[in-house]
Amino acid sequence: MKRMLVLLLGMAGLLTGCERAMHDMYDQPKYKPGAPSPLFGNGSAARHPPDGTLPAADGEFAGTSSGRMGRVSAPAPLPADGHPYPITMALLQRGRERYDIYCAACHGLTGAGNGMVVQRGFPAPLSYLDARLVQASDADLERSIRDGYGVMYPFADRVDAHDRWAIVAYIRALQLSQRAPAEQLQAQDRQALDARKTP
Template sequence: MTRACALVLFALFALAGCEQDMADQPRYDPLEPSRQFADGKSARAPVEGAVARDADLSPAPQVFPYPVTMKLLQRGQQRFDIFCSPCHGRAGDGNGMIVQRGFPAPPSYHQDALRRAPDRHFYDVITNGYGAMYSYGARVPPADRWAIVAYIRALQYSRHAPEADLPQPQRTKLEAMR
């Protein structure tokens, strides 16, 4: 029994002698100065040309890659309502619920500059973010981004459709309202 007690005491003293440095490895907080590198910084910039592990490297087409169908527009509306309408509003006028609570208003999709913007512009903004808008590249798959772009175009067209494109019964109603 005494020998067992002696072994336990020896083990306790041996463990107590271990330095805590093994558990608490030296490290630097972000942007903390360091003498380890000549420039005095603790963090290194990524090597030029480095790509994030989860980056989507597939080339995005410059023009709309799918035929615009009702199914695509419905998918775009669903995704738009989920991801875009909190800021842009359901009509795309830039007055969503977040804006009504004090967040800066995004631009209206119905302004001339965005009506003239290429489809790829909207796709890139969804992918990479712009201004106060953060990137949705990790949240919205590419096919859904294009569906949202199609729906944005439908929203724009809904307010700026040429009168000549209306069927005759709607044109007659419109003229009667004037």
């Protein structure tokens, strides 16, 4: 019986030691916001996000807790005079390739807003022929790709800046292809158009 009592007392002592170890796990050393730290070169424990990252208000309570439902755009410099890259055939081909991968599922191959996702019942985006998007600046289109717009998810983490601008150039080509004045076409293109009009 004495052995049993000693054993029980020993186990109780071990259990209290475990509880103390548990408290040590809960009360670990940590830095408070804004506290100094010798671990980093700038002497601060706070770390700044890497360049190019965007803060996001996400999750079920984002709208009610912060008032910023969806993505929060960080201000970024925009080109003052339109497209920052020369519009070349290579840029347009790259834009078409990226558009087909990332955009056509919703916006459709012609930009009419009738992609496969829409045909399956999801909300249709605006057609690129809509006057609002025709009149939108290149910077506005690039920003919408980068930060998202409405139900469209931001693509900044999947499509780099050069490719976003290539997509914008291709969108402009799609818009022009659907509404180019006939007098601006080259002679062979006008002939082909006239041949299609005659029965």
